[in-house]
Amino acid sequence: MTVRKIMICLLLVAGAASCAKYVPEDKDSLDVDARFTTIDYAPTLGRNTVYDGNFNFGNTSQPVTFEMVDLKRYDGQPAPELNADVYPVKVWKSNAETYTGKETSLEEIENKRAVEYHRIFEIRKHSGQILVWSGMDVSHLVTRPDSGYKFNVKVSNSGASKYFYNLRFRPYKPRPYEPSNYNVETGMITNPAVKPTEISGMTRQKDGLAMTAADVDIFLTKKDTGSSITFRFLDSAYNALDPALFNTTDWGQLLHGFNRQQTTGYVKYDVAYPLPLVNGFPTKYTNTSGTRANVAFSYYRLGPTGLGVSAKLRFEFAIYEKGDWELVFHFKNSSPRFTNY
Incomplete structure (x- = not known):
């Protein structure tokens, strides 16, 4: 290679190195419209x-x-x-199986959750x-x-x-359950009870008229700090109705609860809170959107014409606060007709 060619090569290399000083550094940026x-x-x-x-x-x-x-x-x-x-809160573990709604015990559910500390x-x-x-x-x-x-x-x-x-x-005051009878702004209870979601095929004992949501008051009350839910039914005189009167109710699949206790006065389950456990995740225990638990109490009897009548009381609800909760269904205007005819 001649001296002239060597000099040209050296100049090209030097020029490239010099230009590299002026190549802008590739830096991250924030969009002006972010x-x-x-x-x-x-x-x-x-x-x-x-x-x-x-x-x-x-x-x-x-x-x-x-x-x-x-x-x-x-x-x-x-x-x-x-x-x-900072406070302890329960979160779903990232390395565990997700909640399915098919868990068979409280332990299985809790093994999928962990405690973290958050503001x-x-x-x-x-x-x-x-x-x-x-x-x-x-x-x-x-x-x-x-x-x-x-x-x-x-x-x-x-x-x-x-x-x-x-x-x-600008948060709103807590409302521990839905449907709520709490005023949104003040957090004070405005009505003593809430109403069922659906009533069908039920008639009033006293006059045989079709029963509507106006005939039923539902009271949701937190009794203690455990983790359970109890269902009670009262007639118009506040006497306990035996849950067994709802003779076609699938008590074993009523909600995602465990260790069912059933007496002539109530039905009780151990449950994990909140109910439902994962908001927006539909299971067989929730409404179609997965935003509320869905319970149905039903019975069968023979009507005045001798034809069978299927009756049902359905309630969609959510409870956000852990505790021993009671749901009392009061048939305030008349007891339902459970007997034939």
């Missing part, structure tokens, strides 16, 4: 709530880190109840999902109709950071 699509969070306390799809990433480079900052009361006062306190109000580090956890003492939280809390969120990746300001957290 934003929170939900800025006002108003969950009902006492229930696990996940706000999903609440952040629009646009063309933002990922992974992205979300950090909740400056969480305080709306009037600017500190909010240690949300910033400092009541959190943001997921890489998705931006906002979470509100249940199973905690929320009596010290500021709730609606108060202005609640405000907070900012820092969103960052390896190339940039951006702050989103003045997001709101």
